[in-house]
Amino acid sequence: MSGRIIGRAVAVLVLLILALFTYPGADVASLAVWLTPPAIGGSPRASAGGLAWLHIEHPAGRTAYIADPQGRLVLLHGAIPGGMIDFWSGAGSSNLTPKPFYPIDPSAYEGRCPDNSSLIRVPPLCRSDIAQMAAFGFNSLRLPISWSLLEPARGQFSQTYLARIAQVVDWARAEGLYVIFDMHQDAYSRYVGRASPPPIPGGDTTDLQYDNGAPDWATITDGFPSEVFGGQRELNPAVLEADSNFWYNRAGVQDEYIATVAVLARKFMNDSTVAGYSIFNEPWPGWNLPPGWEDLLLFPFYRRVIDAVTGVHDGLPCPTHIYMPAPCGYPDLGVRDRNQLFFLDLGLPREITDLPTHLDLAVSSYPNLVAGLHAYTHGYTPDSIFLHQDPDKASYPWGGYEQTYASAERESRAINAALMVTEFGNDPKWDPLILANELIEQEQHRVGFAFWTWKENCGGAHSWGMFEGIECSKSKQLQAQPPSGCLRPGRERLLARVYPSASADPNLTFHYDPSTGAFELRASGQFGDVPTVVVIPVEVTGSVTVSGAVAGEPAISQQPHGVRIVTVYPSGGAFSISVAAASLAPLGCDTSAPS
Amino acid sequence: MLGLLALPFGILSPFAIVAGTRSLRRIRASGGTTIGAFSAFVGLAGGVMGAFFLVAGVIFWVATS
Numbered sequence: 001m002s003g004r005i006i007g008r009a010v011a012v013l014v015l016l017i018l019a020l021f022t023y024p025g026a027d028v029a030s031l032a033v034w035l036t037p038p039a040i041g042g043s044p045r046a047s048a049g050g051l052a053w054l055h056i057e058h059p060a061g062r063t064a065y066i067a068d069p070q071g072r073l074v075l076l077h078g079a080i081p082g083g084m085i086d087f088w089s090g091a092g093s094s095n096l097t098p099k100p101f102y103p104i105d106p107s108a109y110e111g112r113c114p115d116n117s118s119l120i121r122v123p124p125l126c127r128s129d130i131a132q133m134a135a136f137g138f139n140s141l142r143l144p145i146s147w148s149l150l151e152p153a154r155g156q157f158s159q160t161y162l163a164r165i166a167q168v169v170d171w172a173r174a175e176g177l178y179v180i181f182d183m184h185q186d187a188y189s190r191y192v193g194r195a196s197p198p199p200i201p202g203g204d205t206t207d208l209q210y211d212n213g214a215p216d217w218a219t220i221t222d223g224f225p226s227e228v229f230g231g232q233r234e235l236n237p238a239v240l241e242a243d244s245n246f247w248y249n250r251a252g253v254q255d256e257y258i259a260t261v262a263v264l265a266r267k268f269m270n271d272s273t274v275a276g277y278s279i280f281n282e283p284w285p286g287w288n289l290p291p292g293w294e295d296l297l298l299f300p301f302y303r304r305v306i307d308a309v310t311g312v313h314d315g316l317p318c319p320t321h322i323y324m325p326a327p328c329g330y331p332d333l334g335v336r337d338r339n340q341l342f343f344l345d346l347g348l349p350r351e352i353t354d355l356p357t358h359l360d361l362a363v364s365s366y367p368n369l370v371a372g373l374h375a376y377t378h379g380y381t382p383d384s385i386f387l388h389q390d391p392d393k394a395s396y397p398w399g400g401y402e403q404t405y406a407s408a409e410r411e412s413r414a415i416n417a418a419l420m421v422t423e424f425g426n427d428p429k430w431d432p433l434i435l436a437n438e439l440i441e442q443e444q445h446r447v448g449f450a451f452w453t454w455k456e457n458c459g460g461a462h463s464w465g466m467f468e469g470i471e472c473s474k475s476k477q478l479q480a481q482p483p484s485g486c487l488r489p490g491r492e493r494l495l496a497r498v499y500p501s502a503s504a505d506p507n508l509t510f511h512y513d514p515s516t517g518a519f520e521l522r523a524s525g526q527f528g529d530v531p532t533v534v535v536i537p538v539e540v541t542g543s544v545t546v547s548g549a550v551a552g553e554p555a556i557s558q559q560p561h562g563v564r565i566v567t568v569y570p571s572g573g574a575f576s577i578s579v580a581a582a583s584l585a586p587l588g589c590d591t592s593a594p595s
Numbered sequence: 596m597l598g599l600l601a602l603p604f605g606i607l608s609p610f611a612i613v614a615g616t617r618s619l620r621r622i623r624a625s626g627g628t629t630i631g632a633f634s635a636f637v638g639l640a641g642g643v644m645g646a647f648f649l650v651a652g653v654i655f656w657v658a659t660s
Contacts, residue, residue, distance in 0.1 A: 007633075008633055011633065011634070011637050012637070014599075015598075015599070015637055015640060015641055015644075018599055018602050018603075018641075019602055019641075019644055021602075021603075022602040022603040023602060023603065023605055023645065023648045023649060023652065024602065024644055024648045027648045027651055027652050027655070030655070031655070034659070289604075292603045292604055295652075296603060359652040359653065359655070359656050360656055360660065361652065361655070362659070410660035411660065413659060413660045414655075414656050414659045414660040416659075
């Protein structure tokens, strides 16, 4: 009889523990987050280089937005350069662990730029790249960096790589560009291995060229073979196992990752040039399934990173270095960074569905959160990857381009975050359709963007860069090529666009027509409001006119690269800012840069 | 087992509730010849909890988004 009672007690205990570890626990933890007053930001520190600190404004009943110290809506426009990513590189497939291709030591980039190469998919990131970005009117860049270079040996952080990152931040500050650090990964790591020939029928040999992220010591594949299925780098047993081991914190790898983000934050927390941190790029569930993966593993992981770096105490105190269930928080690692933004990638499965794949349970009371949308409609949605339909004949998404933006807006409200498109891009031949429509959606939803990618080699039609990169086929390598390939005219026309970089009216509307160079913005304001600022890239030549309730003439300043900055003070009421249609002045293929 | 799985995978909770309810009815109707009432109850409880928190989560999402 007593054995039966003990058995029942154990069964009830198991039920309660399982409930605590899963949705019931996650729901209660999320409710607690909603009821917790927002963690107060740190005292604003002086910004070393003049860029204003950014934070998130939370207007009642509306979607939160990125704002400057005056509370103005800030739109970030920029690109994503891949030159700092620890990609696999080489001519043959025999070497599974080649050294980083480009120098990590910042001295190799002082006043010069290492040679580009067809042995790696991206050109090096150099000073001239940042200047080129500024010339397009961009005010930010999303900078992908690699855990494998930050912490090449367990517990040992590379001061050289941190110095290299600081070098790029210095360049960005000099050009007035914000930097969003992107803890980048694709298919977990370039150290997942390559099984050749593939042992499981139906698989193909892994092409490691785009795999990157975790260091070798944190890549736990448990002997699963590394081969890809369906041509998708993430559909690889070794990748699935390594990802799963990360989410379950096998051997404390998640603790090491959190420590790495903390090291990064400790170095840059006083620099307002660094807008914030994309905590984990395009997370992939491994063997887990949505929605449990996101709600019980991914988003609680985001909470732990934020807890560790900001010192807010959301979630339960739990032991570390073992599996940490959904309600768990993380100890304060003493950084106390409360002036920067955290970008929460909504996950790779969501890129496929263009719809939320989980419940979006709020994970943190830290107020400066941004939902990072990766908008790849017709790129990675089922119509493309499963049905192989052209975008102009696609049967999905049913809600068109709007579907992913409208649903992401709801997701961002659910997690109490602002929204930004932290990645989007496409095959260049579909620019007039995909890229043009994505940009229209971003205008309508008033969200900023980071374009994938800045420059990319070896692709022809398969490289997605704003610059087409150098040719890698042996027959074309011998021809004279610009160091980073030519700027794609269609991309320049669409992406070097007029936009409001800041406005006191978060409800403003605006539209840029890339076919004519015309721009129209409508907003309203009170007398004494801080000004609305419009950026006009060098390619756009039309004259500026202002009408309505504005105080005086607009101030138009010319930046070093020819970018015009228009500043308009409202006088109380509605006003508009227009740029007249005029012939565009494209830069064309600049073979002199970078040098 | 279905009830326990309904906690991380709320979509399974209706099946757990149906299976747990049917098992309890059969056990009661057997007049003591079929055992496992407690296991069936735990499964049913897991299913109910899974369903409740799934529905609560969805309502929470709709309310906050």
